[in-house]
Amino acid sequence: MREIKFRAQTLDGSWVYTSPEVMFNFVGEFAYLPGRGQGASIIPFVKGTIGQLTGVKDKNGAEIYEGDILEHRPSDYDPEERWDRYEVKWHNHGFVAAWERDPELKNKDNDGLNDSHLDIELIGNIHETPELLGARS
Structure with a gap:
C-alpha cells in the first residue's frame, strides 16, 4: 500500500509536506499542529500548488x-x-x-x-x- 502524502508551496517559496503534524485544508492554507494540547498555527500557501505523492x-x-x-x-x-x-x-x-x-x-x-x-x-x-x-x- 502506498503512502498518502501531499505537499504545497508556502508564500515564501518553501515547500511543506503532510505528516502527522501538518494537515492541509485544501482552500488556501494549512494548519501546523505543533503538539497535542497546543494551539495550531495557520500558514497560507500558494493556491493550486497542492500535489499528491x-x-x-x-x-x-x-x-x-x-x-x-x-x-x-x-x-x-x-x-x-x-x-x-x-x-x-x-x-x-x-x-x-x-x-x-x-x-x-x-x-x-x-x-x-x-x-x-x-x-x-x-x-x-x-x-x-x-x-x-x-x-x-
Missing part, C-alpha cells in the same frame, strides 16, 4: 508528486540531446506522465506512472520551473 520514485530515488516535471533519458541515447519531458497529472483514476506535446492527454500514448519507469528523472515542477515544459512556454 504518486508513490513512485525517479531513477535517483526522489519522490514524485503531482505537478512534477520528469525527463525521460534512456541510457543508450546521446547525452547532449534534449529528451522528452512530462508533467505528472491525475487522470482517469491514476497518475500519468503527460507528454509535454500533449498536455490535454488526447494521445493514447500518454503513459501511466508506475515503478517500471526506471529511466525517468525529476527535473522540476510546474510551479517553480514551468519553462522546462518547452511546448507550453
Whole structure:
C-alpha cells in the first residue's frame, strides 16, 4: 500500500509536506499542529500548488508528486540531446506522465506512472520551473 502524502508551496517559496503534524485544508492554507494540547498555527500557501505523492520514485530515488516535471533519458541515447519531458497529472483514476506535446492527454500514448519507469528523472515542477515544459512556454 502506498503512502498518502501531499505537499504545497508556502508564500515564501518553501515547500511543506503532510505528516502527522501538518494537515492541509485544501482552500488556501494549512494548519501546523505543533503538539497535542497546543494551539495550531495557520500558514497560507500558494493556491493550486497542492500535489499528491504518486508513490513512485525517479531513477535517483526522489519522490514524485503531482505537478512534477520528469525527463525521460534512456541510457543508450546521446547525452547532449534534449529528451522528452512530462508533467505528472491525475487522470482517469491514476497518475500519468503527460507528454509535454500533449498536455490535454488526447494521445493514447500518454503513459501511466508506475515503478517500471526506471529511466525517468525529476527535473522540476510546474510551479517553480514551468519553462522546462518547452511546448507550453
